[in-house]
Amino acid sequence: MADDFMLDTDDLERRMDGAHASLRVEFGTLRTGRGSASMVDPIMVDAYGAMTPLNQVATVNVPEPRMVTINVWDKGLVGKVEKAIRESGLGINPQLNGTIIMLPIPELNEERRRSLTKVAGQYAESAKVSIRNIRRDGMDQIKKAKNDGISEDDQKFWEGAVQELTDKAITAIDKALEVKQQEIMQV
Known part of the structure; x- marks a missing residue:
């Protein structure tokens, strides 16, 4: 019934x-003028022949509100990670420092x-x-x-x-x- x-x-x-x-x-992926580790979550890197999320090939840190650092584990992937960031549409120009990529967050x-x-x-x-x-x-x-x-x-x-x-x-x-x-x- x-x-x-x-x-x-x-x-x-x-x-x-x-x-x-x-x-x-x-x-969380929207940029608001201050850095956030989640803003790079959607970025995919061509690593070892497969598209891999950025956070699986590097450590993402936010040492200060207007800076995100990405420490790439494999030196051979630094160029590919940098290229993926440039092509991601974040509007941020990455700066290289060895295996560390710094993303200064500009004012919007x-x-x-x-x-x-x-x-x-x-x-x-x-x-x-x-x-x-x-x-x-x-x-x-x-x-x-x-x-x-x-x-x-x-x-x-x-x-x-x-x-x-x-x-x-x-x-x-x-x-x-x-x-x-x-x-x-x-x-």
Whole structure:
């Protein structure tokens, strides 16, 4: 009987939290005028015949707020790492010092700050789409249960629960976006 229908709201909430966590990772890759080890995470290096994440061929450190250092473990890869950084679109000019590559973080100009806030907005919108897809999955489960015979009251209860989770997740994304945009625009 469908009266014992229980929607797994914990699963929906976990999936929504995953979308938010993914957004935080994407926000970490945006340059804000101060150095961060996560800003080089998406960079892939052609190492030993395969594309390898930068953090698997070097140690990334942030010794001061406006400097990122990359200590390449294999001297033969220094040139390839430097090339990967130049081609990454970070807008940073690497400086070589033996096996250490220094990335001085320049001040962001107003135009670059505005474009980065737009990118952050796109990341947030993508996360919201993920949240809405999870909401749709939950609502589809409720509709299926309604066809199987749950009461209209139960249907309304579960729809309200899913909507409440969705609203909470969207609000969290909006707050994260606002914080990131303020961080980017801060001079």
